[in-house]
Amino acid sequence: AQSVTQPDIHITVSEGASLELRCNYSYGATPYLFWYVQSPGQGLQLLLKYFSGDTLVQGIKGFEAEFKRSQSSFNLRKPSVHWSDAAEYFCAVGAYTGTASKLTFGTGTRLQVTL
Amino acid sequence: DTAVSQTPKYLVTQMGNDKSIKCEQNLGHDTMYWYKQDSKKFLKIMFSYNNKELIINETVPNRFSPKSPDKAHLNLHINSLELGDSAVYFCASSQVREQFFGPGTRLTVL
Numbered sequence: 001a002q003s004v005t006q007p008d009i010h011i012t013v014s015e016g017a018s019l020e021l022r023c024n025y026s027y028g029a030t031p032y033l034f035w036y037v038q039s040p041g042q043g044l045q046l047l048l049k050y051f052s053g054d055t056l057v058q059g060i061k062g063f064e065a066e067f068k069r070s071q072s073s074f075n076l077r078k079p080s081v082h083w084s085d086a087a088e089y090f091c092a093v094g095a096y097t098g099t100a101s102k103l104t105f106g107t108g109t110r111l112q113v114t115l
Numbered sequence: 116d117t118a119v120s121q122t123p124k125y126l127v128t129q130m131g132n133d134k135s136i137k138c139e140q141n142l143g144h145d146t147m148y149w150y151k152q153d154s155k156k157f158l159k160i161m162f163s164y165n166n167k168e169l170i171i172n173e174t175v176p177n178r179f180s181p182k183s184p185d186k187a188h189l190n191l192h193i194n195s196l197e198l199g200d201s202a203v204y205f206c207a208s209s210q211v212r213e214q215f216f217g218p219g220t221r222l223t224v225l
Contacts, residue, residue, distance in 0.1 A: 032212055038156075043205065043218040051212060088156055094212055099165040100146050101212045105158040 002027040002093050006106035013081050014114050021076040021109050023065075023091030033074040034092045034103070035065055044090070050074065061085070086113045118142050119217035121206050127223045128196055135192045136220045138206030145210060146170075147189035149181060152203040152219070164189055196224045 003026045013019055025031055035047040048059025055067040065076045074091060091106045119140045128134050140147060148171070149161040163171035164183040178194045193200060201224045206217040 034213075036216075044158075044216040046213070046215075049213060090158065096212050097170070100148075100163040100170050101209050101214055102160060102163070102171060103214060104160075108156045 002031070002095055002102075002104045004091050004093050004104055004106035006089075006091055006109050008109045009107070010110045010112065012112040012114060015083050016080050019076075019078045019081045019085070019111070021089050021091075021111070023074045023076065023106060024072050025074060025091070025093040026072065027093050027095070029095075032094045032096070033065075033067060034094065035059065035063070035074075035076050036090045036092065036105075037061075038088045038090065038108075040087070047076070047089075081111075081113055083113045083115060086111055119206055119208055119215050121204075121217040121220050123220060124218065125221050125223075127225065129225055130196055130198060132196050133192070133194045134196060134222070135190055136204055136206075136222070138189045138191070138217055140187055140206075140208040140215070140217075142208055142210070142215060144208040144215075145186055146208060147183065147186070148207040148209070148214065149189065149191050150205040150207065150216075152205060154202070158205070162189075162191075193222075196222075198224050200224050 005024045033050045036044040047063050050067045088108045090108050092103045095102045122137045146165045148163045152158045161175050162181045167183045180192045183189045203219045205219045207214040
């Protein structure tokens with residue numbers, strides 16, 4: 001069965017500092033991976049996704065993530081954090097059955113940004 | 116021009132009541148989903164329908180019954196509501212791998 005681990009429950013960074021959120025997955029086949037962001041009281045917004053190909057993927061809002069198969073990781077990075085990035089971040093691994101895409105989410109990392 | 120919409124946004128009700136949450140997508144997708152996000156923010160898939168056919172049914176109490184009248188709509192009916200059903204319920208849709216989420220329905224059971 002697939003699973004996702006986000007080891008950091010809560011991270012605090014200063015505005016302008018760099019950010020890395022960790023994500024490790026477990027999946028028997030080639031995974032496809034996502035990062036979602038959830039602002040307080042809001043729904044889930046897709047930041048970026050990896051299906052295949054280039055292991056460094058670019059997303060919205062200046063985020064990027066790198067897929068490392070040898071480490072079973074898909075860490076999210078941003079070179080300079082803005083106060084508006086404060087939110088909950090979820091990593092997810094997907095299993096596509098041909099008709100449905102079953103996503104398994106990590107427990108999330110809450111990002112706090114100090115000014 | 117909302118892609119995936121849910122109604123209502125908030126739902127407050129008493130234990131033992133029956134309630135429904137509606138979801139509609141205008142993306143032309145064939146597959147729709149229901150997820151539950153608990154108080155610890157953990158998200159878990161509940162159901163998935165493809166072209167009105169149930170294809171994913173996770174371990175969910177049978178008080179929860181999804182219904183898909185057509186491929187653009189997926190409703191969630193909950194019978195005999197319990198305190199533990201309090202959560203945010205998200206609807207999503209997909210055509211292939213990428214899922215698009217609705218804004219969520221916050222259900223509070225008193």
